[in-house]
Amino acid sequence: MTPTFDFQPPRPDPLGVLSSTAPVAAAGDPVRVDANAVRRFARRMAQAPAPRHAQDALHATALPPLRFANYLLLLEALNFCFWDDEPRWRVGWAGARHDGYWALAAALRRGLEADGLPLWDAGWMAAVDEPTLGRLLRGEGRPVPLLAARVAHVREAGRVLLERWDGQFTNLVRACRGDAVALALRIVEELPSFRDEAVWAGSVVRFYKRAQICVADLARMGPPAGLGRLHGLERLTAFADYKVPQVLRKEGILVYAASLAQAVDGQTVLAAGGSQEVAIRAGTIWACAWIARALSALRGAPVSAMDVDYLLWSAGQDKAGLAPYHRTRTAFY
Template sequence: MATLQENVQDSEVLQCLQDASQQLQDAINRQQLQLSQDGDDNGPKETNTTQQSSAAAVSANIDDAHLDDPDAMAAAFLAQQARKQQAQLKLPVDEWAKVLLRRRCHNSEEESRSSEYWKHPCELVRTTCREWTQQEQCVVSIQNTNIPALAQEVQKHAAITWDEDDWHYSGKGFGGTEHDRRERVALYIMALDAINFCFWPMQDNDSSSMKTTATVPIVDNPLEYEQLAKALKSMAEADHDQTNNHNYALSPQNLSTMTPSKMKTLFEQHLNLEQYPIPNLTKRAELWKELGDGLIREYSGSALQFIEAAEGDASQLVERIVTSFPGFRDEATWDQSRLVFLKRAQILVGDIDAALQLNLRGMDQLTTFADYRVPQLLRHWRVLQYSSSLEERVDQKMEITAGSVEELSIRAATVVAVEELVKYLNNNSAPKDDNESLTAPKYTDVQVDWYLWQVGEQLHAKGELKPFHRVRTHFY
């Protein structure tokens, strides 16, 4: 593997490729040994010929092989191509191999559903994000010296209430029981946060059309969270006369049958899709269906039963969300390191707690919701500093790859920066009243996130902020 060694400098990457190539060769040898044994025993000659052709296909064209370990197969294919066609690879060998490393250490679906895998989810977010920001590969730095100035801005303002602008459904005017009203509010919040992501693209499937050059600026979709929240509010209010809990738009039964065309038809009644096109309806419909299916399968079709299963604990509710609904499992891996963000899962808990006035325990354990707007504002306040290359890409509105070093750095640094801001606020703020506990946190990451997000929305609308980073993702 002299050629491969010359082109792959990372020893771990090189070892991965070498191991994968050996795994492939071992698999071929096992197949050939089995061929020989079958032929010696009672295997017909034509069967041997067929199997030999299959073994030859494995050796010659790894894409056609049917091995037990697809990652090893892919890595071996990469190693083979790196040796033969290094100049023709679209990406450097290191980059391809790192993708394979990330795939190799990604956990199985069964494991990622387990409560043990997601135990203490909010702490996972904190620790993995802080570890990432301390690594040399992180391309976003936190300027702690600028945190006091931002803290002063936060302290100047009264606490921002959750639905200050009346965008959300509250069940006002609903004629059913109080229990059913709360059920519908809970379903509204869950349906909203299931599809609360990535509003900026104008087109679904042509990512190249979204990239910008120095002379062709990108045109953003005017759709924002506000329009989505109001559209779902309109859907919920239109069904107030539906006393049968199975027949309204956001019922688990209806969500479980969701398709892209059905979703589009539903939105057309409550939102001007020509003015506010909704990108990636396919994924959004899939997530609504997943939500409906999960509630029916595990919680008798009841959002309140789902919430009550967490026994009033915010962190347990986050854990239940990610174990019951795979679309909320917002994490990434890089070089065998796990990064956990859980933006939509945590914001769902924050929204449910506020909308239903639950006063969940441990709300101070939630982290900030790493999205587009908060890092945009933190950069404006010089709390986050991007590398020169990342700064250029963001400012030119160039799309950043999901799961890349750039994206992971922005999100991890956002979580840590807000945590540091909250620590500063709590260490430098007087009690709000004489009855306030001296040990209770005066500020939480969730409260500060709401403030930063709403201020960011206002400044962005006024054109006072530099561009946000653009990533196509269903996590935020």
């Protein structure tokens, strides 16, 4: 069956990401999604195996279940804005140097094992201060960007867990009865730092990147014992960041208007919530949705936007041939 490529969101759409980004992506300016490039890419990737990363071993999956869930929430509270000019923030651990997201994973692993910090403890999170978090995230090159925002995020997570969930993220997860979308929405409701929204043409546009990736990581790394499997993961969207659109642009799937291409290639910082940044992120959401449709048709089995996102993000770790990613100072990704 040949998939159709349009900007019609599913009904119902409780997450609201596809519905709210559809008008932005459909406008096609300053970012256009190329359907022919989607088809070419899908045909090339139809038989590709799921990517694997050696760095996955950096995650503290050996923690007891309750501690692991809290650790994961901490990870996602800090999972944003790793870019900077050289020398970039990097973290060395176990004989290797890491940057970006993997530097965060390495820093948390070092904090657990070398520094002996109770990173899983909601009380520790709620009381953390800038010197403590700065030491946890110490590295080579520049300091980690947006440290004050990271402190605020971690404190918020700890405070909410203590005040509403008896200090355990698993209690919040359990309240959502295994529903992936309900969990993402509950995270956004409970933790304002995850409320990743913008305004375009007078309407609210939802992205919820970190809330969705928190749910996806919980499923991918294995939900703690007693929680059961999460369902409805296929209703999650791509996690609109700066690496995935970089790869989509290389593949010709996202086509930037000349002025935007010049700004991105010149490493001009785009305003958070501005029309250019919102267009890139909306285009990313819909490009991944279209790729998922095309791959599902080619494989004869469901492929989710979450799967596509992971494939593209993994491809973005190989920087060869990639134009610069767009630069936006934001705590949402």
